[in-house]
Amino acid sequence: MSLVARTLLLLALLGGVFAQAHAGVANAPGANLEVALVTYGPGETYWERFGHDAIQLRDTVSGESVNFNYGVFDFDESGFLLNFARGRMHYLMDAAPSELDERFYVQSGRSVTRQPLALTPDQAAALRDFLLWNLRPENARYDYDYYADNCTTRVRDALDRALGGVIRKQLETRAGGMTYRQQTARLMSAQPWLMLILDLGLGPYADQPLSAWQESFLPMVLQRELAHVNIDDGAGGTRSLTGEGTLLSPNRLDVPPDQAPDLRMPLAVAGLVFAALLIVSARHWPTGLALFGTLYLVAAGIVGVLLLVLWTLTTHHSAWANANLLLFNPLAFLLLPSLWRARRGLAASRLADRILLLQLIALAAAMALHLLPGIVQQNQPWLLFAIPCWLALSWSMRRGLRRLG
Known part of the structure; x- marks a missing residue:
């Protein structure tokens, strides 16, 4: 009507x-x-x-x-x-x-x-x-x-x-029976990409016991x-x-599952596969490393900007204080020039070195936050995806191509 x-x-x-x-x-x-x-x-x-x-x-x-x-x-x-x-x-x-x-x-x-x-x-x-x-x-x-x-x-x-x-x-x-995050993932599982986007954007508010x-x-x-x-x-x-x-x-549509899907294994496998792709490209196809690395850094930067906007400029309180900002943040954009330098076998710039070090510290902080008592953001799937990708990218930019040069 x-x-x-x-x-x-x-x-x-x-x-x-x-x-x-x-x-x-x-x-x-x-x-x-x-x-x-x-x-x-x-x-x-x-x-x-x-x-x-x-x-x-x-x-x-x-x-x-x-x-x-x-x-x-x-x-x-x-x-x-x-x-x-x-x-x-x-x-x-x-x-x-x-x-x-x-x-x-x-x-x-x-x-x-x-x-x-x-x-x-x-x-x-x-x-x-x-x-x-x-x-x-x-x-x-x-x-x-x-x-x-x-x-x-x-x-x-x-x-x-x-x-x-x-x-x-x-x-x-x-x-x-479930948290906001689990119920959201369960009901949105019929649209996997939207389910992943929502899970990525939800902060610790979504993981409180209900x-x-x-x-x-x-x-x-x-x-x-x-x-x-x-x-x-x-x-x-x-x-x-x-x-x-x-x-x-009666219902004539597909029924949502009773439980939320476990995203840890799929994202862990995706992270390991992408990390392996970066390492293999660093050794055998420098241009491929630049392309794959650019894809990751641009995506990480865009996600970081969106998470930051959701936290600081909107009233979407379920997205505030999102620990995934430690995994994906706007600083990723600053690594793009050094990534393309690495394609020619050149070492990363001092700025890139510092950003990579800062990013590794951020990964350690994200893992530490996850181990703290109390209401902890359930972002294990994204930790399992991001950690191998960042480690492989850091190694490729600092070590992998330097040997070729």
């Missing part, structure tokens, strides 16, 4: 189209409201890989059913791309008839699951009133964060608000964790918040 059509629906909900007695969700008494969590499986496009969800309110008298979600963004917003790059993304809350909202996901081959929630009439009415307030144009926009404030955490928080904090209280005491509350930034995790939440049954006991979920439409 287009943003214009969604806006018209929003105005209809707020403006009284459903204002007739018991005519719909907007004015139904709480006793007539059924509340459910609707969870949509991951899609094929990269921004759909995390899945999606919505809060469904249904008036049992009129039969009207509306899905409320927090996943709308507007490409036509002024400065959208610049704000996206800077980490200042603006998302919108949205509402649509349940059948219309779910039809898109069914047609896309994504699973649709409805999970009823046992809210009291007062809680259901309070949730409805909050969602309608939040749906107003002046309240619908929010600053999006991939992990801490996204379309699922907003759904989670709205439910928690209606239940008086019960969800948060219980899920914060439960340990999560509670079930924090890990519920993902729709499928929230769906699973809500089944562990118990609420007061009104008779001195407790009952489960959720009823038995109903699969409204």
Whole structure:
């Protein structure tokens, strides 16, 4: 549905189209409201890989059913791309008839699951009133964060608000199963190059141990964790918040793996192969060394610039203090002239000598940081890739071609 059509629906909900007695969700008494969590499986496009969800309110008298979600963004917003790059993304809350909202996901081959929630009439009415307030144009926009404030955490928080904090209280005491990094790699594994780029760009924030509350930034995790939440049954006991979920439409797409792929061996092998290529080229094909070395240094410099920009000029806090800056940094560009000197059998310049020494010290520092106690950035795959490449390049520039000269 287009943003214009969604806006018209929003105005209809707020403006009284459903204002007739018991005519719909907007004015139904709480006793007539059924509340459910609707969870949509991951899609094929990269921004759909995390899945999606919505809060469904249904008036049992009129039969009207509306899905409320927090996943709308507007490409036509002024400065959208610049704000996206800077980490200042603006998302919108949205509402649509349940059948219309779910039809898109069914047609896309994504699973649709409805999970009823046992809210009291007062809680259901309070949730409805909050969602309608939040749906107003002046309240619908929010600053999006991939992990801490996204379309699922907003759904989670709205439910928690209606239940008086019960969800948060219980899920914060439960340990999560994965870190932000592991969940990201798992869900993005269908796009390997994008998965590698994201893993390279994530800093130590992505490796902190998570509670079930924090890990519920993902729709499928929230769906699973809500089944562990118990609420007061009104008779001195407790009952489960959720009823038995109903699969409204099966998944017809490739399912993400249960665990994140282990990147250590593939990147270690890639690093060793590239290092061997540099050493062989240094001995037998000087021009090849210059070409392969240039490819590595330019890539390392570009990555270093991007990591530095993410840390210092954006609000992408998940990328701050990235230890991969010790492995790939802008100083790599300064080695290019000496690399091409080495092609003619000439020794590296004094500047290049110092940069190479500094880079080797940076490698040692990166390894030392990884061994420190506490929250350590899980960048072993990139250590295993970068260390043999830098060692081979340093040897080639300082020793390999000098013998030829």
